[in-house]
Amino acid sequence: MTKKYTGGKIFTALTYVFLYAPIIVLIVFSFNSTKSRTIWSGFTLNWYKELFSDRLIMSSLQTTLLVSVVASLVAAVIGTFAAIGFYNMKKNWRGPLLTVNNIPVINADIITGVSLSLLFVSAGALMGFELGFGTLLIAHISFDIPYVILSVMPKLYQLDRNLFEASQDLGCTWFQTVYKVIIPEIMPGIINGLLIAFTMSVDDFVISYFTAGSSVQTLSMTIYAMTRRRISPKINAISTLLFAVVLILLVIVNVRESRQHKAELKKEKMLKGAN
Amino acid sequence: MKKSIIVIISAVLLLGLFSGCGGSTASKGVVNVYNWGEYIDTDLLTQFEDETGISVNYKTFESNEQMYSVLKQGGVSYDVVIPSDYMISRMIDEDMLQPLDFANIPNYSLIDGGLKNAAYDPDNVYSVPYMWSTVGLIYDPTVVGEVDSWGALFDSKNSGNILMFDNSRDAMGIALKYLGYSLNTTDKSELEKAYELLKQQKGILQGYVMDQIFDKLESGEAAIGPYYAGDFLTMHENNPNLKFCIPTEGSNVFVDAMCILKNAQNKENAEAFINFMTATKNSAANSEFIGYTSPNKEVKDLLDLDELTESVMYPDQALLSKCESFINLPQETLDYYDELWIKLKS
Numbered sequence: 001m002t003k004k005y006t007g008g009k010i011f012t013a014l015t016y017v018f019l020y021a022p023i024i025v026l027i028v029f030s031f032n033s034t035k036s037r038t039i040w041s042g043f044t045l046n047w048y049k050e051l052f053s054d055r056l057i058m059s060s061l062q063t064t065l066l067v068s069v070v071a072s073l074v075a076a077v078i079g080t081f082a083a084i085g086f087y088n089m090k091k092n093w094r095g096p097l098l099t100v101n102n103i104p105v106i107n108a109d110i111i112t113g114v115s116l117s118l119l120f121v122s123a124g125a126l127m128g129f130e131l132g133f134g135t136l137l138i139a140h141i142s143f144d145i146p147y148v149i150l151s152v153m154p155k156l157y158q159l160d161r162n163l164f165e166a167s168q169d170l171g172c173t174w175f176q177t178v179y180k181v182i183i184p185e186i187m188p189g190i191i192n193g194l195l196i197a198f199t200m201s202v203d204d205f206v207i208s209y210f211t212a213g214s215s216v217q218t219l220s221m222t223i224y225a226m227t228r229r230r231i232s233p234k235i236n237a238i239s240t241l242l243f244a245v246v247l248i249l250l251v252i253v254n255v256r257e258s259r260q261h262k263a264e265l266k267k268e269k270m271l272k273g274a275n
Numbered sequence: 276m277k278k279s280i281i282v283i284i285s286a287v288l289l290l291g292l293f294s295g296c297g298g299s300t301a302s303k304g305v306v307n308v309y310n311w312g313e314y315i316d317t318d319l320l321t322q323f324e325d326e327t328g329i330s331v332n333y334k335t336f337e338s339n340e341q342m343y344s345v346l347k348q349g350g351v352s353y354d355v356v357i358p359s360d361y362m363i364s365r366m367i368d369e370d371m372l373q374p375l376d377f378a379n380i381p382n383y384s385l386i387d388g389g390l391k392n393a394a395y396d397p398d399n400v401y402s403v404p405y406m407w408s409t410v411g412l413i414y415d416p417t418v419v420g421e422v423d424s425w426g427a428l429f430d431s432k433n434s435g436n437i438l439m440f441d442n443s444r445d446a447m448g449i450a451l452k453y454l455g456y457s458l459n460t461t462d463k464s465e466l467e468k469a470y471e472l473l474k475q476q477k478g479i480l481q482g483y484v485m486d487q488i489f490d491k492l493e494s495g496e497a498a499i500g501p502y503y504a505g506d507f508l509t510m511h512e513n514n515p516n517l518k519f520c521i522p523t524e525g526s527n528v529f530v531d532a533m534c535i536l537k538n539a540q541n542k543e544n545a546e547a548f549i550n551f552m553t554a555t556k557n558s559a560a561n562s563e564f565i566g567y568t569s570p571n572k573e574v575k576d577l578l579d580l581d582e583l584t585e586s587v588m589y590p591d592q593a594l595l596s597k598c599e600s601f602i603n604l605p606q607e608t609l610d611y612y613d614e615l616w617i618k619l620k621s
Contacts, residue, residue: 036513038494055317056333121350131350214307214351217334225312225335229506230486232313 023243030236037233047237054234060222061238067133067208067218068201071140076194078141079148084182086149087156098153105146112143113210120211131213139211140201147200148193155189156182303328306544309342309353310335311531314406316564323551329544338442346371346536353536354545357405360530361444361601364395368603372401372534379546382553387572390530394602402532403549404570406562408505409590409598410445410527413488415516418498425453425522427499429472434479438491438500441483443616444601445527446473449501452524458599461608470615477619492517503529504587505567511583519587525597530570562588 033042051057086094086101104112120135129135159182167181168174183190205220212218223235312335320331334353336342339362345351358366366372377383383403396402414422419433428437428449440446448458450469460466481497489506491497493513502510507519533549535542551557555573562569563578568588575589604612 034513035509036490036493038490038496039513041513053317055320056335117348117350121348124350130352135350210348214309214334214353215332222312222335225337227337227486228311229313230489230509 026236027240027243030233030240032233035230035233047233048241051234051237051241056217057219057222057234057238060217060219063133063136063216064202064219067137067140067216068198071137071144071201072194072197074141075144075148075197076190079145079193079197080152080183080186080190082145083149083152083156083186084178086153098149101146101149104143105150109204109206113139113207116142116207117210130215131211132215136208136212136216136218139207140204143204143207144197144201147196148190151193151196152186152189155186159185304541304544305330305332306355306541306548307332307353308334308355308357308548309345310355310357312337314357314531314565316561319552319557319561322557323548326551327544327547329541329547331548352538352540354539354541355533355548356536357531357533359601360393360395360532361603363402363532363534365603366534367396367401371537373537373539373542374400375403375535375549376542376546379543380550380553382550382555382571385553385555385571385573387570390570393530394600395530396532402534403553404530404532405552406505406565406567407528407530407570408503408567408588409521409595410449410501410529411504411507411519411521412499413492413502413507413510413517413519414499415492415495415514416518417516418495422499422518423520423523425449425501425524428501429453429476429479431479433499435481436498437476437480438482438484438488438497439473439476439480440501441485443612445501446483447612447615448527448601450476452522452526455524458527459602459604461605463611466608466611466615470619473619483620503567504590505565507587508566508584521590521594521598523594523597525594525599528595528598528600530600 028040029037030047031043031045032040033044033046082101086098089097116135116139117131120131120139124130124135163181163185164177167177172180203220205218205224208218209221209224212221219238223231226232226235306329308331310333314335315333317333320333324330336345339358342356342358343362343365346353346356363372380403386404390404390407391399412422412425412427414427416422418436419427427433428439440449447466447469450472451458451460451465454465454468454472456462456465456469481491484491484500488497488500488502489510492500492510495514495516504519504521507517511517511519533552535545535549539545552561553571555571555577558569558571559574559577562574566588569575575585580588
């Protein structure tokens with residue numbers, strides 16, 4: 001029994017090593033005093049200093065964050081309403097439509113990217129617009145939506161059908177039912193979908209590459225363009241910063257959650273005590 | 276949970292705002308520039324904006340072919356592009372560039388005469404050189420000994436220590452040069468022989484690489500490989516054992532030059548940009564940052580170069596005269612390149 005236990009421990013440790021070793025290497029080399037990615041030659045904060053004065057990296061970071069935040073928020077709203085719509089559909093309609101919804105998730109990025117780009121370019125020629133932030137945003141929203149729907153649907157299936165009827169019996173309008181009953185119940189699903197969509201957006205290279213045009217460039221595109229000359233350690237620095245921000249946010253979220261959880265437990269205890 | 280999400284979103288948005296403080300919209304319009312990644316001292320962009328009031332929308336690409344496909348795909352509007360020689364001749368052939376008004380680019384007179392009337396733009400109509408450099412062998416003499424020929428790349432005594440370009444034109448070019456043919460040959464039997472040579476080499480090769488060559492040569496994981504002269508200098512900083520040579524068979528000399536696209540909407544701003552980048556002081560700063568050679572003939576004296584840097588940046592004329600630049604090949608030959616390359620890599 002104990003033998004099995006240590007085996008499990010080693011396995012867990014290895015999993016974490018493989019997951020985090022690359023990130024640790026990246027963080028360490030963001031402080032390296034030369035451009036080398038293999039030889040340690042001394043500590044410096046220069047890359048961080050240069051990072052903030054590099055307008056190209058800074059503006060692509062801004063584009064990436066802006067497009068990811070806006071696209072994931074819009075996708076969360078559209079996706080949630082779409083999911084509610086799917087949920088209330090007749091079964092023989094819902095199946096095929098949900099399958100269609102899954103296609104963009106399974107489809108290769110390159111096909112989504114090329115087809116969106118063809119659409120935008122030809123529509124742009126007709127209506128007189130160019131590829132730019134707008135088309136980039138639309139592309140991101142469109143590939144984000146399926147992820148939101150996929151994470152909201154299970155929450156809807158868990159929902160008690162009687163809740164609607166109860167709320168309407170108590171005088172809610174249809175909109176109030178959605179707003180006051182359904183949305184709060186499926187909130188964890190929406191937030192999951194939002195976070196997945198955000199990650200997908202930050203991550204995306206292929207679709208952005210085909211739809212961004214000449215006025216904007218995302219961080220992943222900027223990094224890719226460096227490959228002839230060698231990827232600058234400034235990229236290590238910015239990745240380290242992004243990683244640190246995400247880590248801090250996760251810690252904040254977790255602390256808040258556990259506090260809320262404790263508060264709820266306390267409340268329950270008090271209620272029980274009162275009974 | 277809800278509140279924490281709001282915290283996250285506002286933090287991310289704030290970060291976005293914070294990072295955007297560099298952008299300024301000036302009144303005298305914009306110039307849209309499309310250049311290689313990591314191929315400019317970005318301080319120059321800010322200086323250009325301060326001097327002229329024209330704001331620069333600066334974007335980057337990874338290869339000539341990638342840049343070409345983005346432009347062909349449409350829906351984009353760049354003014355200045357900075358492709359390499361053979362791509363420029365292709366773009367001229369396809370009527371993608373417009374003639375420059377040299378009255379607006381007085382600094383053109385500072386360009387080294389040797390770089391004018393080049394094969395890709397024989398009448399100096401469409402382009403102003405941005406930077407040039409050569410392809411050479413970078414090697415560690417403690418492992419492979421002294422080297423002055425491409426032959427070292429095909430020598431089985433260096434087996435396992437050899438790196439090779441991971442793109443068809445550069446790799447085939449080296450094989451062709453070693454065999455004594457032109458880089459720009461369209462003769463199928465010559466290309467076939469170059470392919471056979473590369474196929475034999477594959478057995479003793481450590482790998483086909485592009486920018487991974489930096490780390491592999493610096494760390495000593497590999498000991499010899501061809502790359503761009505300008506990039507040797509940064510490798511040498513990390514591994515002083517490394518040496519550079521242009522093989523006696525001759526090599527590839529390449530020029531990246533600034534051109535204005537046919538559909539450019541800000542032609543005058545584009546010419547102002549080209550003129551600015553060509554000025555001695557600016558071109559010197561840029562050359563120092565990139566490590567490639569400035570086409571401006573006054574730069575060499577302005578930069579205080581050590582002996583090694585000077586020998587790499589300004590190679591011996593006799594060697595240089597044996598080097599060729601790429602020109603655009605006919606489609607049939609390009610297709611044959613693709614065919615051979617796929618056969619080689621698979």
